[in-house]
Amino acid sequence: MRAKRRFDAVLFDLLTALLDSWTLWNNVAGSAEAGGKWRAAYLRRTYQAGAYRPYEVLVAEAAAEVGLSPIFAAQLAARYSELEPWPEIREVLGALRRDGVALGVVTNCSEELGAKAVSCTGVEFDVVVTAERAGYYKPDARPYQKALDELKVPVSRCLFVAGSAYDLFGTSKLGLLTYWHDRVGMTPPPNAPRPTAHHPSLYPLPALVLGRAVD
Secondary structure, rough: OOOOOOOOEEEOOOOOOOOOHHHHHHHHOHHHHHHHHHOOOOOOHHHOEEOOOOHHHHHHHHHHHHHOOOHHHHHHHHHHHHHOOOOOOHHHHHHHHHHOOOOEEEEEEHHHHHHHHHHOOOOOOOEEEEHHHHOOOOOOOOHHHHHHHOOOHHHHHEEEEEEEHHHHHHHHOOOOOOEEEOOOOOOOOOOOOOOOEEEEEOOOOOHOOOOOOOO
């Protein structure tokens, strides 16, 4: 099976592809509508940021942009331990690990909050690259490249699992094939590159990684 394996490593977005951070944002904002607007503003800001600015500052600016209190950013950070993994995460990642696939995270987050969020997954990763450590926010290509370098895996042997279509702009620059885990049915931004696979769960992921047919 390993001789046929298509990828030797899988890198994951953390706060959408692996964790249900949407529920926490909505709870802090007070409603799903407010949380969705806040989250959308935050995604636009990180997409435009490039070089790292404090994550909590971007989250506070996004709150103010949509008419919420900037204090919500600190409240969100204080509740990071409440983040829950999507139900199939440990099963799917465990299957990949048992087959010898290296696992990593590339996340638009601070080092402190990234560590808290990773602990919520219940999964051990071979590498975790935050925007703070890389010095740049995704979709700048450098955070993804840093993870590839630390895993010592060529881009052709690695798959990225995105939680947002914004990641596709960065991964496409590197030729890093991307599985879009579109859990919440997001509308992709204009001109977003097409993903290699697009599914509402991670259950099809092992088949893709192991070189089997995926429905």
